[in-house]
Each structure stands twice: as C-alpha cells, then as structure tokens.
Amino acid sequence: MISNPFVPFAPFAFAPYRLSGTVYGVLLNHAPALAALGAKANEAPYKAPPKAPVLYVKPRNTLAAAGTQTQLPVGVETLQVGANLGMVIGRTASRVPAQDWASFVAGYAIVDDLSVSHDSFYRPSVRFKALDGSCVIGKPVPLERAPNPDALAVRVWVDGALAHRTDTGQRIRPLAQLLADVTDFMTLAPGDILLLGTSHGATNVRAGQRVVIEIDGLGRLEHTLVAAGAPHDHPMEPHA
C-alpha cells in the first residue's frame, strides 16, 4: 500500500514495524454512549440508531507521537480527550472472519483521539476531528501483552488527577466483531490502526494541561495541550 512519509514514528520491534497507514476511529461503539442519546437516536436527523460501524478518518496531519504538544485552535477553549485502544493491523485485512482476528492484528497502541466536543453526529464534523496533532499515538505493544483486549482498564489523568476511569468493555462491537464488520467492505493495510471507540463520559482538557492515558497491558501515553498561537514543536516530530 501507499506509505505515509509524513509519519516519523520510531520503528517498533514486530511486523509491520512502522505505522505507515491510515487511522480510523469509530463513533458510538460504547453502549452507554449510544444509550445516553436516548430517544434522540430515533428522531430526526438520525431517524434510527446506526446499523453499520460509524467510521471516520484521522488524517495524517493529526498524527503525533507521545509527548507532543497539541495546539488548541483559535476560539476553542477545550478539547475532548478520546482515550482509545488502537489495533495495529499486521496483515492485509479483507473480509476477516471475527474468530480469526488475532491473525490480522499485530498489536495495540494507546491513542488519544482528541476532538472539539460536538453533540450533533449527522455530518462528519471534519473540522472538529481533523485538527493538527489531534491523534496522539503511543508506542505499539505486541498482541500477547493484552490477551483480553475487550476487558482492559483505562484511566485518564489530567494534571495528575484521575479524570476518567473506564474500560474497553461494553462495546456494541467488541474488537473482533469490529474488525470483521469494517473489513467486510474496506480492506485495512499493515500499518493501519483501527480504534475501538471512546468511552462515554470522556473528559475535556484546556491549554496548559497534561494528559496521561493508561490502558492495562499497554503502558501509558503522555502529552500536553498548548494555547492557540503559543510557540510549540511541530506535532509530527516525535519527542524524546
């Protein structure tokens, strides 16, 4: 597949060895998040709850390494933290049977899918999801480090205080089923990352704050937010 020369991530020690592909996020895969919409999910403009996975691309301008300083856009006071389990695709994945998922997933990465909080999901809201540096990706770990990806504790710390405690469970599509349903119509390539979806109750962060996301077995991902116009390192350059 076409490689992405703009992603200067450090190589990691298992195939596919580098994150060269596309990052896909999924909306409303956490059952409590859909439940929180209540009757709205059946009313206009939605008219019915989603049937297929609701996907979006985190384009390459959003990709950033751990330690990055993500800049808030002018006029935006907070960003919503999107703590995600990301599955790193290891083999070309087309029409994957759910029970074969482990043959196609090389490992996992903690991903913070930051967005401007929005409560209408009718249109793709690219200007809320595709901000520079808004997809912070942690160092991938191999599959064996988290044998039960659908039951991992997740903790989000903001400036050292625990802001959100959740887990990778209660997904409308658990990891294997998500992989199967997505690859039924779109092939994923080695180096792509498919996110499992953010939990309901995500926290918001402001300029100057430091975010740490821990997912059991995957370690921790740390990064900071800076104000619009503040001097900062380019989001696509990795920090030590």
Next chain:
Amino acid sequence: MKRARVAYAGAFHEATPHGGGLRLADGRVVAEDAVVWLAPFEVGTIIALGLNYADHAKELSFGKQEEPLVFLKGLGSVIGHRGQTRRPRDATFMHYECELAVVIGVPGKGIARADAMGHVAGYTVANDYAIRDYLENWYRPNARVKNRDGGTVLGPWFVDAADIATPVQLNLRTLVNGTVTQQGNSRDLVHDIPALIEYLSGFMTLNPGDVILTGTPEGVVNVNVGDEVVTEIEGIGRLSNFIVDDATFGR
C-alpha cells in the same frame, strides 16, 4: 505536462501520453491496456465534498449548504484507471460521481483565498462512487457508502497546475457504456477551489499529495454489473472503470 504512474514488466514507471498509449520514462512505448494504471500521484489525505454543485444538491433534495460538506476517505479506497469496482448484489442504487480532483503542492495552514491557487500542484479526474442503499444519518455520508474498496477512482493523468487556466472552468461529463449521463462545468462549484483551500487550511494543515475531490454536478445514475463508467474532464483526462459482481471476488 501530463504524467501517469503505471506498473509494467516488473516495475513501476512514470509515463507520458504517446498517441493512444503511453511512453514510459525509459523510452518504451506501450498500449493503454498493457499496463496497470495506479493513482497518478502519491496520495495523502483525501478530502471529498458533498453537495458542492447547486443542481446536484437539488437532485438529492438538499438546499444550499453554508459550510462546505466535507468528508474524508481512506487510502484503501483508491484505485487507478481501468480498475474494477464491486457492485454488491443487494445494492439497488450505486452511482458514479465525476469530480475534479485538486492536488496540493505547497503545504500550508491558514491559507488566504487570494493565495490558494499557489498551493495547487495539479489536477486529475476522480470518480467518487456511492452506494446509496447503505446511507445512514450518522457522520453522513457514512463509510459503508463512501469508503469502500474501489470507491475512489483517480487518474489517468496528473496534470500540472500551470497547464490549466484559472479560474478553473472545465467541462465534466460521465458516460456509461458510451452514453452521456452526466454533464457539468466546474464554474458551477458552490464553494470554489480557493474557498475550499481557505476553509480546509483554516483548521488543518494541507500537505503535498493531499487531494480535494471538489464535488459532482447533477446526473448521477445507477450503474450495473458489466458497465464501463467513464468520467471525463476536458484538458485533464478520460478515466475509465469497470463494474464487476460479487462473484468476481468469491462472494
């Protein structure tokens, strides 16, 4: 200049038009159907516009959109000229969308409208397929409609920006099995190329190889297995695609 990227006899090549075929950079002259055509440039982020021709918006029963309707497509959906795109057996309305694709050259953020065309490297033809049966009202148009394998056809040629006069006013048309089914002109864009570059670069850095699929005029019709769909833009090229069935993929 027009350039293509093709695979031939064990290698990738850059090629230029030569009669009805191509001349590879190394001098070999080959027929159009002797090569595998790839997307004619190294594709970065794919940014697509919906409802960006007033007549098409009306065709789909939408009023004028104040903010551009933008969605992103993944690299996995890209195929080149003379490729195959699958029509699922349960689909009743799968349609093409002939679009002028604008490729970014000079990167930028916060690009003013007046400077926008200076960031354009060139153009190609796009066919941004949709299967309307799968439409849902969540992040619409949703991925199952627009992000399918074979859903983003690009090519055949990358045309340098310097070769196309601005403002860009090119005739677009689609032919299904030789019959014209869609016609328009890029002068009718609701949000024109400078407006799109200004809007997008306002919140995201645009990088070389990023491509904006600028929308399609009215005249989208259903296509069937066995159809040859040709999306054509004057001065840019004639992009062909073949609709095939589930059985071709062992489904």
